[in-house]
Amino acid sequence: MKKYISTLALAAVAWMNTSCEDYLSEQMITGVSAGSFYTTAAGFESAVNATYSETKFFYGPERGFSMTVFGTDVHTNGADGSHKMLNLYDGGLNPAQSFVRDTWRDFYRGINQANATINRSQNIPGLSEQHKNLRLAEVRFLRALYYFNLVRFYGDIHLTLEETQGVEITANRTPAAQVYSEAIIPDLQFAIANLPNSQSDYGRATKPAAEFLLAKVYMTRAYQSYGQGNADAQEADRLMSSVINNYNFSLLADITALWDINNQRNAEIIWSIQNNKAQVDERIDGQGHRGHLYFLMEYDVLPGMARDTENGRPWKRFRPTPFHLGLWNRAIDSRYDKTYKHAWISNNAGNIPRWTAQDAAAGHIPSNLVGERKFVVGDTAVFIPGPGKDAEWTAERKARTRYLVITDDVYDERWYPTLNKWIDPTRPNRQHEMGQRDHPLMRLADAYLIRAEARIMLGNTTGAAEDINVIRRRAAWPGMESQMEITPAQATLDFLLDERGRELDGEGHRWFDLVRTKKLVERVRLHNVEAGPNIQEFHILRPIPLEQIDRTDGGYPQNCGYPGANC
Structure with missing residues (x-):
């Protein structure tokens, strides 16, 4: 270099x-x-x-x-x-x-x-x-x-x-194997030996964060021809077991709380990249967290809507694939409903649509409603039913509904289901790009899933299923915990990748996950x-x-x- x-x-x-x-x-x-x-x-x-x-x-x-x-x-x-x-x-x-x-x-x-x-x-x-x-x-x-x-x-x-x-x-041009053996692994071993379990300055590196990272390093190397295969997977299992068992981390009971902007320092976070609200608001920090911009659909041009800080500034960068939207069984799994936005509440009286004579002629409304506004500010303006619910919305039902219903037959690059994990309604104005969210690079759910991946490689599908089920039980709707559990026979690498897609959606792991497991080209x-x-x-x-x-x-x-x- x-x-x-x-x-x-x-x-x-x-x-x-x-x-x-x-x-x-x-x-x-x-x-x-x-x-x-x-x-x-x-x-x-x-x-x-x-x-x-x-x-x-x-x-x-x-x-x-x-x-x-x-x-x-x-x-x-x-x-x-x-x-x-x-x-x-x-x-x-x-x-x-x-x-x-x-x-x-x-x-x-x-x-x-x-x-x-x-x-x-x-x-x-x-x-x-x-x-x-x-x-x-x-x-x-x-x-x-x-x-x-x-x-x-x-x-x-x-x-x-x-x-x-x-x-x-x-x-x-040093071979990757040497970068691992001479830099990455020795550095993390030194970190584990010298870091405390926690630090008074939140955001500094800690021993469990170093163990977490080294486990992911070993799991990544395990798939490579220059790696040590099962020996690397065993180290990943051991290190993630330490992270899971030896500290005070715990899964939050409700995943909604994990993404509450007022609850960013919680028991599930192992290590996160810090942001300071005062500094991002005043632009002292020119970066901040901008995830709130990228996963949003273009809601602000739709009837009854205008851009505001609560709904975000929609830059329309990333949209979920149909495959991704099909990963959730919403009858038993709460994660889609808790991490995707469904309804937009009208905030703009200036572009609320009115019922027309054509609506009345088609039998969608009584004639006395012709010329009336379909809704008022504070009512639902836009609704996305989401996966598994679209079939309930026939063309006739949508025509009779006061608000705009966006179903999968009209999804495109502008309008699609919106991930709300990174939404930041605390920004000083609707145009402000820098958000105050921390970036949780390491959290306990990922530790369970990496350990499950190691156990799949080692043939311990019983242990892998147990780890996956910890995550799935937390994700279940109340009373649906047993329906969310999988058997050891279901604990395959492909199921594990699907589960990572459900749990870690939009958190910046997916490309690495697919490359690590040699599934990128196949799955794309x-x-x-x-x-x-x-x-x-x-x-x-x-x-x-x-x-x-x-x-x-x-x-x-x-x-x-x-x-x-x-x-």
């Missing part, structure tokens, strides 16, 4: 507040050399905090969602946005694609910040060895996360554990009409950014299948 980002440049934008809750309080550091900056305990703390910053550019903004939600079996593209190539797998997904470039660039920037912090941590006055190791464990946790994302997206990559200073125009071809015709086997990796190739002396090898590859 050409090392054109200096440590001083990174230090110049270090996040200075030692509390992770407020680490977006920025202070410019100018006129200070990198060497002197890292020689004080306060400078070291700021360097550690700066290492967290790259999480903010991926988890919550459009780029992170686009790289992990698009191009899967459960989501396809909506009407708007400039990055549909990540769903379509067409010629636009190439080495010049900006999200592919920026993901590479930002994670390496975070890695360089981590390397600098680690390399310069010796002989700092006033810094105890115990506290230093705690903070270095945080940094190594983050470096492992950044390398894990890079190796999952790009395969063999540049590996360095040393700080970059100045400009360097050479780079290596089966279930994503827009992506299926174009996806090829080489799409399990993203292209190496053109910027990296151009800035490396002698070039940098491209991933097979993409322009410039020599395969």
